[in-house]
Every structure is written in structure tokens, then in C-alpha cells.
Amino acid sequence: MSRDRLDDRTVDALATIARQAPVPPITDARRDAQIARAIAEAEDRAVLETPRARSRTPYVAWAIAAAALVALAFVTMRDAPTADVGEGVLVLATGDRVTTAPHAALALDEVSPESRRISVHAGEALFDVRPLEPNESFVVRTPELEVTVRGTVFSVERVGDRTVVRVYEGRVDVRERGELVSITPGETYRSGEGRARDAQEGALAAIGRAAAAAREPVAARTPIAEPAPIAEPAPTAEPTSVPEPTPIPEPAPVAARRTTIEPEPTPAIEPAPTPPAPSLAEIQSLVASRRFAQALDAARAARAHAPTEWRFGMLEAHALQGLGRAAEAADAYDALARTAPSAQRAEAAFRAATLRWRELADARGAVTSLDAVDFAQSALEERALGLRARALDAAGDRTAARDAARAYLARYPEGGLADVMQALVAP
Structure with a gap:
């Protein structure tokens, strides 16, 4: 089964699960668990066999990541009318792009070819809206105001009970x-x-300017002014007689002397100024626009200036994955699983394990990546338990695989992988 077909089925399964999900309200913890379970169910309904090594292109790798991001965003918004979608990029089916800052809370009220209506409840979102047809509309609402566009790049930020456009x-x-x-x-x-010139930029300003520059039309030509007429020269006056100059006496001879010429000092060469490190928003923009080679260079340059900033490391790993360099990306994620803040270590370890399991056919390596982090109380716990059991089975360690499958069933007896785990436990 090809990866492209697998991802079609994954997305279809995600859509089915999203439609069947419980109606809100639900707690944040349960929402996170449902997101993780939905993705796990979708992937494992589509394929249960041991992965094989596959040749990948950067485009296909990015398409899979983008499909997962869009599906996850829609599942989140289905489970809660106001969803904390966090930091990322959502491309609507209509081609419009929504970039969200960390902790942004949005709701997709309506998405159709004729009408897009989005509510921003908290945080900042950047909208890159393609030019609309006369029968189309794009409206963004907050509790304070309503924004209507015809095709433009703009951001809406809500802090407290104030909105900034x-x-x-x-x-x-x-x-x-x-x-x-x-x-x-x-x-x-x-x-x-009301209207103002904003001295304080939003978190997505760099991405907004980049998106605007990509859409900027060619400037209208400025008409060339006609040259001014050249004035006729004034008539020349008749010359007057000038008296003869008084002769200057010859100077006395001067004895020759040797002149020593001092060499001029060599000017000191000033060192070239060090260029500023790329910002987090600039690198995110490069990743979002699939310019992975530039994103990789920028992330590494930023890490040289701020080696302890884990987010630059995460973007470096994303860029490596987008370029199809799965082994390097997995190593980068493994490093983050050891150095990133505790809340991000589970994500990094799971990304590393997934790459080793699916892209590199390295079942034992996937287990090693998972074992580096404690997934208890994480939204990825169910997926990590299921992946560990299957990887152990693929590595030939049947006893450990049965133990891992039993641990999954004890924790998630009705989980999306329960049938798969039951098969592993069976003698």
C-alpha cells in the first residue's frame, strides 16, 4: 500500500471520527485525549502491517504533515466551539491560509466556497485570503467587532476584551x-x-509582511515629465581693453634639497557587522511556505545565537523532515526529547519514534525513542503505548510486545487500537 493512498484513508477516517465525536462541552484533558485517539484510530484503521523502507520526496513528506495538521485542527474545532489551536498553519479547502500564534482560540463557524466565517476568541491569527469572487464572502468576528475582506492579508488579535486589527x-x-x-x-x-498607526507589532507581523510581499502588484509607472524648454543665450557684450600686467621679477635661485616622502599609514579594516539572527516568526514562515532548505539554514543560524532555545531546534527538525532527511530529523527530535522543556519532550520523542517506525523501518530504534520519555498523563500516551507494542512485535520481541499490549488494554480497554492489541495478546 502506498503512502499517498494511506494518507487519503487516514484523512477520510479522521473526518468520520470527527463527525462521530461527542458534542461539547468537555474538559481540556478529555479533549486532548480525543484528539490523540482520533489520529491513532485513523492511522491504524488504514494500515496494520509492518512498515517497509520507502523512497520519499520532500513534497510528499510535507503533504502528509500538512494533511495531519489540517485534520487535527478540524477535529479540535469539532470537539469544542472555541478551540485553543495553538501555534501553526491551517489551509482551508478554499485556499485561504490561517496562521495562528501560540494559545490562539478560534472557531470555524462556516467554511464553504461561498462563505467563510471565523470567530477569534483569544490570541492572534493572520489571514491570507485569496481574491474573492463577487458571490463570495470572508468575515472574521470577535465579541467587539466584525471584519470583512475581499482578498487581503491582515491579522486579528484579541487580548482581554479588546480587539486589534x-x-x-x-x-x-x-x-x-x-x-x-x-x-x-x-x-x-x-x-x-478606532483607526491608528500601530507602533507595537503583533507576533505574526513578519509572516504578514512576507505574505503581503508575495502578493504585491507591480507598481504603476510614474509618467515622465516633459523637459523644460532651453532658454536662448543672452547676447555677449563687447570686450573692453585690459591694461598690460606689471612684469614680476624673477625669484632668487634656491639650493636643491632632498625631500623624504613619508609613507601613508594603512587604514585599519573594520570587521563586517554580524547579521542579526533570524527570528522565530521568520523561520516559522519559511517552514509554513515549504522553503525547507532556507528554514534549515535560518534555524541553525538562530541556534548558534541562542543554543538553549528549544523552539529553534524543533523548527530545524521540522525542516529536516520536510527535506526528506528522515534519519537526521529523527536524531534531532531525539535530542529535543532530552533537552526541551518537559511539556515538549513527549512530542519530540513521539515524532522521532514515528519517523523511525514509518520512514526508516527501524522498529528497535522506535522503541528506544519512546523509552526516553515518560508519556504518562500526556495527550500522546495512548498512541505511544500502541506504537511501542507494535514496534516490539516487529522487532521480534514477542514477550515484550504482549506485555506492552496488555499495558495498553489496561489503560485504554476501549481505545482505538484495542483490536490490534487483543491480537498481539492472543497466543
């Missing part, structure tokens, strides 16, 4: 309490205050 390209119409105001690039609208 920033425009990077095109024009947006902001309606607050019945009053309509048009905002153009470089301008900002603040709820309760």
Missing part, C-alpha cells in the same frame, strides 16, 4: 457598533479607539 496588504472593512471604517496597509484598528 492590523492590515499588511489590501483593504479591510471594520464594523463596530454600526460604524464602518476602512483600514489600509500599515494602519491598525483598535476596538473602542
